[in-house]
Amino acid sequence: MNIKSVLESLLFAWGEPLNINEISRILNISLPSIKTHLEEMIVQCNEDANRGLIVQKFGNSFQLTTKKDNFEFIQSLLQTTVNKSLSTAAMESLSIIAYKQPVTKVEIELIRGVKCSNVIKGLIDKGLIKEVGRLDKPGRPAIYATTDEFLRHFGLNSIEELPALIIEPDEEKKAT
Incomplete structure (x- = not known):
């Protein structure tokens, strides 16, 4: 099994931040091993300027997201304004x-x-x-x-x- 390929697929399919404990349970692989693979993926994605997707860490969860540099193009595609404002x-x-x-x-x-x-x-x-x-x-x-x-x-x-x-x-x- 190609762990990084499976991790990328899980993060893509889930869409939301996925907790590392859940990933470990799904793959039946130790937390330290999963964490190492995810941290390597973060470095690989950030170093490759040609990639549009990156892996981000939020506490104990990870998510596949788009690079911030591409936001204006995504916004144009969706033709909507992302409203994240709070009162x-x-x-x-x-x-x-x-x-x-x-x-x-x-x-x-x-x-x-x-x-x-x-x-x-x-x-x-x-x-x-x-x-x-x-x-x-x-x-x-x-x-x-x-x-x-x-x-x-x-x-x-x-x-x-x-x-x-x-x-x-x-x-x-x-x-x-």
Whole structure:
């Protein structure tokens, strides 16, 4: 079996990020071996300027995608605008979750100063955040964190790639 050929076929057929554990299960091959092959594929695709497809890593998932350089041509073919915009409220809430995770709805609302139940529901529906547990406090509030879809949406390999958080001096005074 040509493992890289099978991996490429799986990633192409699935279309969405495919978790490395699922790939290992399907091929009945160890995680380290699968990871090595996928990382080699990433390097090979990125080094070959003639390829239009690349393998991208999003957390523990991998996806076959098109090179960013070709976006305008794909957009022209589809004759539609890719709309990935989020409302200001959604972006504010998502930023808080990304930088403070895991975080409760109450903590998000304290920072934003407004209710955010509908925004959180929308972010969950889009797959950008998920409930990762409950606090052992009265009411057992849910705690939220970002997902692999969040990483994919923003083109990140891991949460550590988020830009450094810079707090303006005026904002720092408000926080204390």
